[in-house]
Amino acid sequence: MSFIQKLKQNKQRPLFVLAPMADVTDVAFRTVIAEAQSPDIFWTEFVSADGLIRATEIGKYKLKKDLLFDKELQRPIIVQLFSSTYQYMYEATKLCIELGFDGVDVNMGCPDKSIEKQKCGAAMIKNPELAIDVIKACRDARRDFCLGGDNADFSVSVKTRVGYNAVELDTWIPILLEQELDLITIHARTRKEMSKVEADWSHVKTVVKMRDEWAEKNPGKVVPLIFGNGDVLDISDAYEKCKNSNADGAMIGRAMFGNPWLFKDIENLNASEKFIPSREDRIKALIRQVEVFDKELGDVKSFAVMKKFFKTYMTGFDDAKEIREKIMSMESAGEVIGFLKN
Ligand SMILES: Cc1cc2nc3c(=O)[nH]c(=O)nc-3n(C[C@H](O)[C@H](O)[C@H](O)COP(=O)(O)O)c2cc1C
Structure with missing residues (x-):
């Protein structure tokens, strides 16, 4: 039984987890989250499985930065990968097992054209055979490289949308249910809707019902948990949406x-x-994030990636705007940290 299924049994309430977000949920932001209060499960940003296996040494070095995590604090943690090639997915999953991740999640929802061109992300919804193939690659890697094989704690999951141009739950979900996944996360919009319309959680409810009916007809098979995603505001909103x-x-x-x-x-x-959070909490959290960003990612990521957080932290108190404007004009971590500490 995977760790997710055990976690759900232990908690006896909905699980609240951190979404994968490229250039957001990196090791620096996850450090600050973990030190404030961890979610039930962390996700990494999405990472190209092909790149992890095929890139130049420098390319691999950069990509592996997206796989950094604090092995004590940021747990359990699921790595999100994308690929449309069995072999790369298999080898990248092996690598992630060796790195100590608790599970692998396949991205089947990203609408980005550069990802879809590789037949990945939301394009998988249009190409179920490929989807089945890469899920199999993850499961085969678990069987071959995890202690306990098929029964290991390591989870295999998918994050997807409710359809490509239109809602396609009736055709898409039965295919995913057959893959013996531990978890399916439903981003409650179609690919076409991007993030422009409100997420419709009635689709999540439909998927849960489909899962329950499928489980009844398929005793002995792995029954996936179903998570909903889209427009959650806070924990009480998440709780209501799950209820x-x-x-x-x-x-x-x-x-x-x-x-x-x-x-x-x-x-x-x-x-x-x-x-x-107080003014002090906000400033301390930003200092911490800039410090970890600089230490772990400073050699591969532009400081602009970090700068977009300034506005989000420096808000809601009297001199927030003043501080924000000041640090936005700074070009190095040292400068920002020095100013904030004073
Ligand atoms: C900046 C940003 C980056 C994202 N990167 C990823 C990603 O790497 N993988 C993924 O599956 N979804 C990604 N998403 C989508 C989110 O995981 C989530 O599905 C979406 O934002 C809807 O949930 P929310 O309303 O709680 O934000 C990203 C979203 C944002 C805003």
């Missing part, structure tokens, strides 16, 4: 911007008061 859709969990993305403390509210699900 209404019967989802096993909620995956939270953009609500994390400037709020690494979001998962603190898991501890007081029944309390009406939300945790509100």
Whole structure:
């Protein structure tokens, strides 16, 4: 049984997890989140399996930075990969098992043209045979390289949308259910909708129902958990959305911007008061994130990646705008840290 299934059994409530977000949920942001309050599960940003296996040494060095995580604090953690080639997915999953990840998730929802050109991301919805193939690659790698083989704790999951141009749950979900996944996360929009319309969690409810009916007809098979994703505002909203859709969990993305403390509210699900960070909390968190960014990623990522966080942290207190404007004009981590510490 995978760690996800065990976690769900232990918690007896919906699971609240961190969404994969490219250039956002990197090791630096995850450090700040973990030090505030960890989610039930972390996700990495998506990483190209082909790149991890085929790139030049420098290319591999850069990509492996996306696989960095604190082995004590940032746990459990699932790595998200994309590929349309069995062999690369198999080898990249092996690498991630060796690096100590708790599971692998296949991206089947990304609408980015450069990803779809590689027949990856949301393009997988249009090409189920490829989707089946890369999921099999992950499962085969688990069987071959995990202690315990098919029964290892290591999870294999998919994050997808409700369809490509239109809702296609009736055809797409039965295909995924047959793959004996541990988890399917449903981003409650089609590919065509991108993020422009409101996420429709009634689709999550439909998928949970399909899963339950499928499980009844298929005793003995691995039954995936179903997580919903899209437009969750905070923990109480996530809880409500899970209650209404019967989802096993909620995956939270953009609500994390400037709020690494979001998962603190898991501890007081029944309390009406939300945790509100102080000015000092915000400044300290930003300092910490800039420090880790500089140490771990400074040699491969542009400082602009870090700068987009400044606005999200420096808000909600009197001199926030003043501080923000000041640090936006700075070009190095040292300068920003020095200024904030003073
Ligand atoms: C900046 C950014 C980067 C993202 N990168 C990824 C990614 O690497 N993999 C993925 O599956 N989804 C990615 N997403 C989509 C989110 O995981 C999530 O599905 C989407 O934002 C909807 O959830 P939310 O409303 O809670 O943000 C990204 C979204 C944003 C805003």
